[in-house]
Amino acid sequence: MESLKNRLNRFMVGRYGIDQLYYAGLFLALGLMMINMMVNSTILMILSNGLIVLIVLRGFSRNISRRRMENEKFSKVWNTIKKEGRIFFRRIKGIRTHRYRKCLHCKKTLKLPIKRGKHMVQCPECKAFFVVRVIV
Template structure:
């Protein structure tokens, strides 16, 4: 009974407030990294910086200026998604190194996924139909 009343009060308090988004999680991760580094370094500056980020997290999540917080998150995602895409591609390349090689077409710059054929091979780009030579050593 007490827990239900607390839940209702919390829902009522958070209505009209921004809450949690992807930028919140990124800042939370940054805070944890700063705190872990500070355990080894023991720096006042790192401690103040991590506490400042925590304060920013609290202020953002309880903010009533929803349009501004959504705009901040949108700007963050505009920067984050290309980084995430490149990291995924890098891990995919490492994972598939025994079966595929990735090469860029010199004409249209599209990244092609090629089967591993050792030696010198001629490849035709599916996008621009350009033929070019590819060398696979390993």
């Protein structure tokens, strides 16, 4: 068993391996497979199997700089999506206590307590005053 482990380690030397894009592709392929189990589509089967082959070949690639650049581009997009999702769920969680409005001048999002009616608000970023109307 130890010799198999050593052979596998020698095989992977100089290859790219697993990263965040690998895991995202794997979960996407598994999701496509789950959907395919319900709808039984040949196209989904080909897509999911092709994606798995592509992911594995990417992991065995020796072009490390190119794979790293791909992962950086993916991470940039994924982190913005993750950040927006976090903000969205935080807003949903605090919907009973706060409202979110954008400053008309600097476009910064302000977290305001719920006070019904029209109110003058000062933006902490640009110090501009503007009217906020809260209905509910």
